[in-house]
Amino acid sequence: MAITLYDLAAADADRRFSPFCWRTRMALAHKDLEVDSVPWRFTETDKIAFSGQGKVPVIVDGGKTVFDSWTIADYLDAAYPDRPPLLASPRERALAKFVGAWTDTVLHPGLARLIMADVWAHLDDKAKPYFRESREKRFGTTLEAFCADRDSKLAAFRQSLTPLRATLQAQPYLGGDGPDYADYIVFGGFQWARVISTVQLLAADDPVAAWRQRLLDAFDGLAGKAKGYPV
Amino acid sequence: MAITLYDLAAADADRRFSPFCWRTRMALAHKDLEVDSVPWRFTETDKIAFSGQGKVPVIVDGGKTVFDSWTIADYLDAAYPDRPPLLASPRERALAKFVGAWTDTVLHPGLARLIMADVWAHLDDKAKPYFRESREKRFGTTLEAFCADRDSKLAAFRQSLTPLRATLQAQPYLGGDGPDYADYIVFGGFQWARVISTVQLLAADDPVAAWRQRLLDAFDGLAGKAKGYPV
Numbered sequence: 001m002a003i004t005l006y007d008l009a010a011a012d013a014d015r016r017f018s019p020f021c022w023r024t025r026m027a028l029a030h031k032d033l034e035v036d037s038v039p040w041r042f043t044e045t046d047k048i049a050f051s052g053q054g055k056v057p058v059i060v061d062g063g064k065t066v067f068d069s070w071t072i073a074d075y076l077d078a079a080y081p082d083r084p085p086l087l088a089s090p091r092e093r094a095l096a097k098f099v100g101a102w103t104d105t106v107l108h109p110g111l112a113r114l115i116m117a118d119v120w121a122h123l124d125d126k127a128k129p130y131f132r133e134s135r136e137k138r139f140g141t142t143l144e145a146f147c148a149d150r151d152s153k154l155a156a157f158r159q160s161l162t163p164l165r166a167t168l169q170a171q172p173y174l175g176g177d178g179p180d181y182a183d184y185i186v187f188g189g190f191q192w193a194r195v196i197s198t199v200q201l202l203a204a205d206d207p208v209a210a211w212r213q214r215l216l217d218a219f220d221g222l223a224g225k226a227k228g229y230p231v
Numbered sequence: 232m233a234i235t236l237y238d239l240a241a242a243d244a245d246r247r248f249s250p251f252c253w254r255t256r257m258a259l260a261h262k263d264l265e266v267d268s269v270p271w272r273f274t275e276t277d278k279i280a281f282s283g284q285g286k287v288p289v290i291v292d293g294g295k296t297v298f299d300s301w302t303i304a305d306y307l308d309a310a311y312p313d314r315p316p317l318l319a320s321p322r323e324r325a326l327a328k329f330v331g332a333w334t335d336t337v338l339h340p341g342l343a344r345l346i347m348a349d350v351w352a353h354l355d356d357k358a359k360p361y362f363r364e365s366r367e368k369r370f371g372t373t374l375e376a377f378c379a380d381r382d383s384k385l386a387a388f389r390q391s392l393t394p395l396r397a398t399l400q401a402q403p404y405l406g407g408d409g410p411d412y413a414d415y416i417v418f419g420g421f422q423w424a425r426v427i428s429t430v431q432l433l434a435a436d437d438p439v440a441a442w443r444q445r446l447l448d449a450f451d452g453l454a455g456k457a458k459g460y461p462v
Contacts, residue, residue: 091319094407095326101397102333166332176325 002034009039010122019188026184029219086181118197195228233265240270241353250419257415260450317412349428426459
């Protein structure tokens with residue numbers, strides 16, 4: 001039986017933009033598990049109330065409900081030990097936590113300043129006021145001011161990728177010869193941007209762009225064929 | 232028979248300040264290998280010419296000469312598979328590479344702007360002109376200008392540690408419950424600073440400081456007892 005994934009969607013239900021849901025979507029593909037993906041919008045708290053909290057990703061696997069992308073990754077490795085591991089040992093998991101911390105505290109904040117206004121523009125009419133209010137409170141300014149002067153921010157964003165770039169110059173994936181969950185954590189951020197924004201995050205000759213393309217092409221183009229903008 | 236380590240030293244031969252040599256020193260201790268540490272100074276190229284290159288760390292293990300801290304770590308895991316692994320799998324190694332890239336491109340450059348003038352001040356008279364000339368060429372300015380206005384740089388440095396801090400808030404080591412080579416990579420930078428500079432890099436309540444203290448205390452205080460300044 002397919003695993004159900006509640007997956008954040010824009011006004012257009014095919015536009016799935018959550019970086020955290022993309023971590024889970026790629027993780028499910030990595031483990032070659034069948035997925036029944038359900039579009040979910042910010043204001044549809046009722047629809048996932050059964051999980052006891054209000055955020056996606058949420059998965060339902062048979063009778064089991066799991067939420068939070070890290071918890072889901074751990075669950076999938078524990079529940080499907082015969083499938084390719086996302087993280088094969090406690091130490092791999094610990095090291096991937098640093099990749100996750102870098103993603104959450106460097107990559108995502110840098111992306112947010114480039115694309116948050118684009119996120120708002122793609123939302124359905126019910127979600128728009130919720131999103132604007134909650135984010136403007138968090139950022140302490142309007143979405144438009146937060147995302148102003150994108151060109152000058154883009155240079156700083158590309159500069160912030162230096163550790164990622166140096167790693168991917170020396171090896172094809174963060175996981176080495178093949179991708180592991182650390183790759184999906186970082187890739188989720190790039191896919192978030194691609195689905196919701198026309199911003200060209202990377203120069204064509206950037207090793208990060210080559211890595212992103214490999215992951216866009218992975219699993220029969222799962223992420224690359226998903227509705228979004230060209231990279 | 233003890234492994235010989237050629238280890239970068241200041242004018243005072245007991246002051247061992249290379250972050251890369253500290254990676255190797257901690258790695259040797261992790262694997263519980265006996266070490267015969269030889270102080271080496273920047274201008275003593277003759278002394279390590281047998282290695283076919285001019286930088287430390289260099290180790291000699293029986294008849295085998297190995298240089299470059301990453302190559303040494305790989306060598307130690309391959310040559311001593313029954314000792315505690317520095318990195319237990321190709322994937323762990325790949326993930327540790329990202330930690331290394333972050334260290335080389337974020338942590339070390341941030342530290343350099345705080346301590347490079349202190350490094351120069353501790354060198355022997357023969358090494359001083361070499362160090363000043365080579366570093367001023369690299370930085371495009373004098374050591375004094377490069378390291379000016381330390382107080383304002385310290386705030387930016389502490390901010391740059393956010394991914395490390397977030398990780399160490401959630402787990403005691405980058406390697407999880409215990410340290411692995413990724414920890415020694417990052418720790419090498421902090422030990423570089425402690426040995427050569429009085430700068431107080433971290434606030435006392437910083438989780439990074441607690442982690443550093445655990446590594447200063449590790450292996451009977453190997454790094455903590457080494458000649459340097461109090462943290």
